[in-house]
Amino acid sequence: MKYLYLAFLSILFIQFSFAQTATSNDSLTLNEVLEFMVEDLDCASISNITSPNNAQMHNQGFSSYGSFQVQNEPNFPFDSGIVLSTTSVSDLENITNNGDSQWPGDSDLAALIQEPGNTHNATVIEFDFIPFREELKVDYLLASDEYPVFVCDFADTFAFIISGPGISNVNPYDHDANPNTPEVNLDLGGLNIATLPGTTIPVNPTNIHDMTTDCTGSMGEFAVPQFFDAQAFDNNIISFTGQTLPLTAKVDLIPGQTYHIELKIADRGDTVLNSAVFIDADSFEMGTIPEDLPYEPGLPVELPECWTTSDTASFDILNTCSETSENYLQLYGGNYSLQTAAVDTDGVAGVNISWDMLNGCNDIAEAGKNLLVEYFNGNDWQLLADIDPISIPVANSNSSDNWMTVNYTVTSGMNKNFTLRFSRQSGNNQQDDISIANLSITEQTLSNEEFSVDTFKIYPNPVSDILTIETLNSTQIDQIEIIDIQGKILKTTNQLEIDVQSLSTGLYFAKISRQNSYIIKRFIKK
Structure with a gap:
């Protein structure tokens, strides 16, 4: 049946031809390909670039990756970038x-x-990199000839799999977007960040289409139509018959650490109809080596395991003031920051944070030579404390008698990469030292009944009119928010039966809150 459809497509292309405004270059080296993806490759820290699978290495006589440029085309959002495909990219x-x-x-x-051995024509590019910012973002879209007829079963799939410090190799994925089946835990050697925003749903034609094809009982039944680009459908200078809207893959990283990323795409089931992922030029925003501070990952001393560094640091680890304290650091004056290893606080009510402090084990820090303490809330850094040294007890003959314990509670910004950052922005190297020890980050638990995903059930799912929230242990609810996939709050209520008839067909979230804790349930509006 696919071959009959191909003949029909050929007739369409003859009848509706346009002047050439899309060009590609399929003769680039891997380094040259990455120059289209990374803003300043010379100043970026990228190494070990390889392509372990592509058309050329299997003697197909063409290249399945390269660069692209598009001009004067309103239905294609990227002007240039790189493309990975399941076929030749010589003529888009x-x-x-x-x-x-x-x-x-x-x-x-x-x-x-979830179809072992059932993919073909994979193109893969992978490399190591060192980020110099806390978040990596990649802008991309998927284009495919599986649209519109074969979206029920032919899940031509791609992934951006990243591995390294703070990232688990085993992660849950909602492979078919079905809210009534559990996620599957997969060891991909890292985390696939090419998923629909706010979900673990992989991006492919079966999970993103406009629902005009009836996929009842098939893989594509629970697709998310909000991310299908209906405006560009079969109305584009690239010959793929459908595409997604522009999407952004993003992940939180630890600056200065080494990560590995794999970009890969493949056909599902057969090799008849093809797909490609287009990545916007310069969208691989990993930051560059700072010009104002020389970056040197090799520190003068060895940090305890729970610490990492984000800039050149002038500090020491001594025992003169704290012979028994754990994770003791003496932070001299200067311009640098240190941060803790990431802690997964996603889904907890909050965290209790404490540490011991002392001023001047070696040289007393003067007023105004402050210690800045921030926490990472999943998006950016939030101020926790701005501590003037005059408020910290001064060391007494290199003894630990004067250590002061401070305590903070944070109940917002819980995420999978909760991190503390300690910064000095003034003072002299080897002087103005502030010492900290016995750092502790612990979960703040609810004082009464449990509040978790398993506490609630929502039904029916998919829903056409009334969505019901059922509590399984009489847990009190303060608020329920209905949120769309872009994060916009559409409804706010404290009622357990919610009228959703006015919502458009697609994927939504119910955010159920009590006190300082919340859980999120996903549902589909029919």
Whole structure:
């Protein structure tokens, strides 16, 4: 049946041809490809660039990756960038769909769609990098010839899999977007960040389409139509017959640490119709080596395991003032910051934070040579404390008698990468020292009944009119918010039966809150 459809597509392309405004370059080296993706490759820390699977290495006679440039095309959001495809990228306006080209697929992509051994024609680019900012973002879209007819079953899939400090190799994924089936835990050697915003749903044609094809009982039944680009559908200078809206893959990272990323795409089931991922030029925003501060990952002393560094640091680890204290750091004056390793606080009510402090184990810090303490809330840094040294007890003959304990409670910004950052922005190196020890970050638990995802049930799901929230242990609810996939709050109520008839078809979230804690349930509006 696919071959009959191909003949029909050929007639359409003959009748509706446009002047060429999309060009590609499929003869680039891997380093040259990355120059289109990274803003300043010379100043970025990228190494070990390889492509372990692509068309050329399997003697197909063409390249399945390269760069692209698009001009004067309102239905394509990117002017330039890189493209990875399941076919040749030499002519984006006339993609060949005949199934003749075949080379191996990818086991990670097969796992994401829960069909081992059923992917083909994979293209993979991978490399190591060191970020110099706390968040990585990549802008992209998926284009495919599986649109519009074969969206029920042909999940041509791609992934951006990142691994490194603070990132688990095993993560949950909602492979079919079905709210009534559990997520599957997969070991992909890292985290796939190419998922729909606010979900663990992988991006492919079965999970994003406009629902005009009836997929009842098939993989594409529970698609999220909000991310399908209906405006560009079959009305674009690239010859793919459908595409998603621009999406952003993002993840929190620890600056100065080494990470590995794999960009990969493959066909599902057969090689007849093809797909491609387009990545916007310069969108791989990892930051560059700071010009104002020389960056040197090799520190003069060894940090305890719970600490990392984000800038050049002037500090020491001594025992003169705290012979038995754990994680004791002497922070001299200067311009630098240290941060704790990331702590997963997602879903907890809050955290209690405490540490001991002392002024001047070696040289007393003067007024105004402050210690700044911030916490990472999942998006940016929030101020926790701005501590003037005059408020800290002064060391008494290098003894620990004067240590002061401070305590803070944080109940907002809980996330998978909760981190503390201690900064000195003034003072002299080897002088003005402030010491901290016995740092503790512990969960703030609710004082009464449990409040967790398992406490609630929502039904029916999918829903057409009334959504019911059922509490399973008489837990009190302060507020319920209905939120769309862009994060916009559409309804706020404290009622357990919510009228959702006015919502458009698609994916939504119910945020259920009590005190300083909340859980999120996902539902589909029919």
